[in-house]
Amino acid sequence: MAISGSIFILFTLVFIHGLTICSSHTNSSSRVKCIDRERIALSKFQKSLTDESGRLLSWIGQECCSWKGITCSNKTGHVLKLNLHNPTPFDNDRFYNSQDGEYIDYYSKSCLAGELNPALLDLKQLQFLDLSMNNFSGSEIPKFFGSFKNLKHLNLSAARFQQDLSNFWTNRLTSESLHWVSSLSYLKHLDLSGVSLRQAKNWLDSVNGLQFLTKLNLSNTLVATIPPLTRCPNFTTLVSLDLQWNIITSDIPHWLFDLSNLIELRLDGNGIRGPIPEAFGKLTNLTVLGLSRNYFNTSVPDSLFNLRNLTYLDLSQNKLQGTIPNAIVNLCNLKFLDLTDNRFTGKIPDFGINQNDCLQDIDVLRISYNSLNGPISASFGTLSSLRELDISNNILNGSIPSSFGQLSNLEKLELSNNSLSGMVTELHFSKMSKLTEMSLSLNNLLVFNVSSDWIPPFQLKTIKLSSCTLGPLFPSWLKTQENVVELRISRAGISDRLPDWFEKVYSRVHYLDMSKNNISGQLPQFEEANNRPFRRLILNSNSFDGQLRPLPSDVLLWDVSNNFVSGNIPVQNGTNLTLEVLILSSNLLSGLFPGFLCEIKTMTILDLANNRFTGKLPECIGEIENLSMLDLTNNTLHGEIPNSLGNLPLLSLHLHNNNFQGQLPSLENAMFLNILDVGKNSFTSVIPPWIGENxxxxxxxxxxxxxxxxxxxxxxxxxxxxxxxxxxxxxxxxxxxxxxxxxxxxxxxxxxxxxxxxxxxxxxxxxxxxxxxxxxxxxxxxxxxxxxxxxxxxxxxxxxxxxxxxxxxxxxxxxxxxxxxxxxxxxxxxxxxxxxxxxxxxxxxxxxxxxxxxxxxxxxxxxxxxxxxxxxxxxxxxxxxxxxxxxxxxxGAPLVRRCDGDAPAPQDNDRTDINEGDDDDDDDSLFPWFYAGIGPGFLFGFLVVCGILHFVRSWRYVFFKWVEYVAVGSCCFRPR
Missing domain, CATH: 3.80.10.10 (Ribonuclease Inhibitor)
Known part of the structure; x- marks a missing residue:
């Protein structure tokens, strides 16, 4: 099981008689004298561990029952419980220590590590052992664990036994057989999530003997099939079956639908194909059904809507087709519904219109990434418990119903990438006091029409309004949003000067995209955010001017291309920067290539194209060890290209239209180079053979x-x-x-x-x-x-x-x-x-x-x-x-020159005029007189021009080419 990207290895055995552990607090336990042999065993155990955070500093003195994590029996003094679970969450944010200039990972520092001393076997009455969320990487699970005769609870989840996390799939806890499980006849809860059962072909027969089993978790175990049973299932008491995140491609066997007591069934993240079986309708006690991330490819079966107890239904990321059945609104107890990323068509059912006040408790509704069309029903406004609504990435049209403003519990609204249109007013948000995420991007006909003094009822963390019309003035209501982490308002029709308050409110924003507007003024100064070393600031294609300002050290991407920024790039300490992408192209920047950029070892993309940089490219360019894309197109750089450029892992190199000279340096080490453009320079020599060879x-x-x-x-x-x-x-x-x-x-x-x-x-x-x-x-x-x-x-x-x-x-x-x-x-x-x-x-x-x-x-x-x-x-x-x-x-056509064998063109004297008469005779009588007068004049002028052009070769060439041009009837003249 994965928690925040980590892998859980969980092995928990809970027996039918329950866990009889003394509930006495430490204070009462401390009144019992610690047994010397057990105190010595715990001390030996402590000495074999690495405890960087000092979690075991209390393990001193004679009374081990008062030590942190130890629980003793109130009557006998024996140690019953050893709880050394790491209390720090794995996804705990790294903290930036400004004094040392380093990020501190509190989770890693709080992990216990080292060896597990077999002296623990002297804890004869130990019933509970929890070493989860620590880091014993490289160590095998000790075999002596099988000698704890009284142990009833063992938790080694995420303790990284026998793992190398850099290659988890080939270094993980493995069990080739589950035969040993069949002897644990009173077992109620079996959790082997994260253990590789790829070789355990008989796992189902072994489990089938556990007639008291209520929970079975085999998630993320590399199980490839749900095999048929050779006899009827004995574990009919099963209420929870978790087989998600495996590689199951087999059909769902019929015996599964005989487990009438099932309350929770998770088959997510496998490769199951075909239709969803109608037999699911037999599992009427189900409250949780997860079938997401498979290859189910037909319509949703009607039998699924017999499961009236469902509170959780996830069918996302399949290939389900057809319309979303209207009967889905009769699943009255649903709190979570996810139909994302399928192939549904037609209209969205009216989830807010039903006969029995159904779906009034639904709090998550996701139907994004389908092909649903039509308008959004105003009935959505009646779903008063809704916390998250995501109907983005469809082809919905029409306006956003003003009834949305009644969704007082809504925290996340996702309507982006549809064809919505019309006005968005204050009424749409009137009661949304809990809203923190709003995304209406990529609805090109949506227009925000709010008053300049509007104060929204919400405080947003995420604002995505790209391609909506917010302008022409800069939206003043953004001034009231003080907790924004992500602001995307690109292509928003803003044509205004950046307001003075923007720098104060948004100087620490995590993700900012204001590109493709017409925002003017100076670039804002951004402050250090310290705990966010991955910031992206995108302000390209505006009308910003003035000088560049120094960047905070925690910026990952900085794009101010296509503006009017001038002057030099301000010098900074490049070793402090975490910059990966720097795009300053198409500005008015000048000066020498800034050498401090060579110090930024994290840089992968550097684009300085279409500026006025001069001088030579420094040799230190080869020190940007991760640089994969370099674009210096259309500057006035000169000199030879440093040979150090060949040390870089370049994928794309653009030196077009500069004044570089000499030979092209060898780039044969850039074996993955995809684009090489050195056109419009002054490189010499033959075309290098390494281009074709490497x-x-x-x-x-x-x-x-x-x-x-x-x-x-x-x-x-x-x-x-x-x-x-x-x-x-x-x-x-x-x-x-x-x-x-x-x-x-x-x-x-x-x-x-x-x-x-x-x-x-x-x-x-x-x-x-x-x-x-x-x-x-x-x-x-x-x-x-x-x-x-x-x-x-x-x-x-x-x-x-x-x-x-x-x-x-x-x-x-x-x-x-x-x-x-x-x-x-x-x-x-x-x-x-x-x-x-x-x-x-x-x-x-x-x-x-x-x-x-x-x-x-x-x-x-x-x-x-x-x-x-x-x-x-x-x-x-x-x-x-x-x-x-x-x-x-x-x-031949389209030339006037005919080919041999073509029929002659019709002559004037061959045609028959249907209006013969005196008028034609009068015209013909003018012909000889007209040409008799023009002929001598044309001839004289022609001879004079020819006489002059005879002495000028280029003019002769042009003239006769002009004659040829007239002869072919061309409309353009392009001499060789």
Whole structure:
């Protein structure tokens, strides 16, 4: 069993005769003389333990019955009870000691540890032993525990015996058989939660002999099946069965439904498939039923609504379908109902409308993450006991009923991510004095319409109103909320100056997101929160100006990108910061790269793109040992890249558009690098071979606009996941490698790729020239597949196997010296939307398969030596004739040049005019006189211009290209 993320190992045996322990207080026990032999045994036991917190400091003197945790018999003086349970909760918050600069984990310090001395066996009358919640990690459960003849209660839960918590699944208490249990005939309560029973195939037969058993807990034991019984169940007295958090995939056996006394049944967190059995309706005494986190995939059976005693029903995280039956409102005693994360459709039942005052005691109602539609019923306002209402993440529409204001016990309201609309007023919250969590985010048509002097009846800890309309003024009611831990008001239509009171009220907020508004003024100063070392402060895409201020040491994420912040980054002691993500891109920041950032060892993402930073990148950059993403795009940094950069575990590196020089340092140790963009710099040398040899996870590579020379290395073909390869505008020579068809990521269909919408809008970006226009791709990067070798000196033919890259969307080979024909199977590249082969020396006909490219929106074949008829059909009909400019041998539509064998164009004198008459004769009579006058003037002007242009080569070139442009009827002129 897990408590706050820890693993419980619980082994408790309680016998039918009960626990007869002296209830005397310590004061009365102290009047009994301690037995010397037992005092000596306890002293030996104490000395073998490690007691960092001093819990056993009272274990001194002769009277052991007065020691803390010891209970003796009032009559005999024998020790009956040894209770050393750790009183500090496991999830106790760490406390920050400002004097030592460290966080103190009180739970760990209060744990007893060390060895368990067998001298305890001298406690002959010991009936109760509790060592739970301590830390005996590495020790086996002592075998001498089996020699306590009078022991009736043994609790070793969460004592970490025989465990290595770093690898719990392979180092846990194991039992290969439960045969020993069958001899404990009077056993009432068996709890083996956390013990591995993977090998215990006969566990059910062993348990079936326990006819007095009332509680059986085998949760988190790796049980893989609920086996059938070879005989009828003997443990019919069972009232509680817990098999949750196992790996059960078998059907639910029929014998389980014969346990008519069951009150609690938990099967959560397994792999049970199929329908929920109708036979559940036989278990009419059930008050608790947990079937969550399985794979039940049909509608909810009607028999479930016969369980009128249910107070707890959890069907969440399955694949249940259909509508939520209205009969569910007849489960009058329900206090907890969770239908979250299924596939329910239709409308939400009217939980507040019933005949017998049912559901008046329900306090938790969760129906989120389904596909429920329609409006929210006003009847919810009658559920007066409701503490938590979560109907988020559906497709509900309409307004929020004002009756919600009557929910006086409501503590948590979750309506986010629906299609709700309308006004939200003070009336909606009129009696919600206990509300602490409110989430209405991602309802784009919700408008808060409250007065500027409204004082809410609640004090919220969590406020989530992103994408609701709160503006244009900054919401003044937020001033009254003094306990807020989380405030999310991004995309809220606020266009106002940050109020003076904000810094005082929210300077210690744990999670703040005010992004994508138009909030102006200076950035607020945040204070240390001390006990919260994981704060996230997101203020990007606003109009903040002025200087950056120093950050508190407990901030994990700081994003003020896309503002107007200027000046230098203030120098701080980086060793005191816990910062992991720093995003300052798209501001007006300047100065040298701040060296103190090298001291922040926790940094994983550093984004300084689109600023005015100058100077060189310091060698200490390699000391940010956890840095996985570095973005310095669009600054004016210069010099060589430090070799220390290659020491970092980079996943994404962006140095685009700076003045970096020299050779690209080796990044072969960054074996998981996914994005490498060093375009628009002045790097020289050949393309490094280590890119193909070591970067097997590289997906996006841009070396464009540098001074790389030599041939395209065939080793690039060894990077199977490469889906963008941009080598444009370098000095590359040689042929296109014939292995280019090996890029498996360019063969996949990317049309159905799902990608995660990041909480912070940062996932890196990459530039690409698509459709002749340079664009920067961010969240759409997973869809981008591109090869760009344009404007180099590449020769030879286009490899035929290039057409095997059927997932490629952009191919740009323009501005090279390519010869030969366009591959005949170019039409196989069905995802192509942009194809540029212009300014080469390609010859032959345009392949007819080109017309098969149904998604092609940009084509440029100009300035080659192509000839023959232009293919027609599909997308080619929509393209401009200029895409064929500079190919003298091309003919056919859309050019005016006809191909051999085409029917001649109709002439004027061949047409028949239905309005023959004197008017036509008059027009014809003007013709010779008109051209007789214009002819000599045009000829004279033409000869003069030609005479001048004869001496200027560039003008001659332009002029005759202009004549060619007129001849093909083009609307644009793009000379080679």
């Amino acid at each position: 970067l097997q996870y590289l997906a996006f590579l841009s070396l464009q606009s540098n001074n790389f020379h030599g041939e395209i290395p065939e080793k690039l073909c060894q990077v199977p996941q490469l889906q963008l390869l941009n080598l444009a505008r370098n000095n590359l020579t040689g042929n296109i490698p014939p292995c280019i068809g090996n890029f498996s990521a360019m063969i996949m269909d990317h049309s159905s790729i799902e990608y995660l919408m990041l909480d912070v809008d940062y996932g890196g970006s990459i530039p690409g020239i698509i459709n002749g226009i340079e664009r920067r791709y961010t969240k759409t990067m997973p869809f981008l597949t591109s090869i760009d070798f344009s404007d180099n000196n590449i020769v030879g033919e286009i490899p035929d196997n290039l057409t095997g890259l059927v997932g490629l969307r952009n191919l740009n080979l323009a501005g090279n010296n390519l010869t030969g024909k366009i591959p005949g199977k170019i039409g196989d590249m069905q995802e192509l939307i942009s194809l540029d082969l212009s300014r080469n020396e390609l010859s032959g006909q345009i392949p007819p398969s080109l017309s098969d490219l149904n998604f092609l929106t940009y084509l440029n074949l100009s300035y080659n030596n192509l000839s023959g008829r232009i293919p027609t059909g599909n997308q080619l009909r929509t393209l401009d004739p200029s895409v064929y400019l500079g190919n003298d041998g091309l003919c």
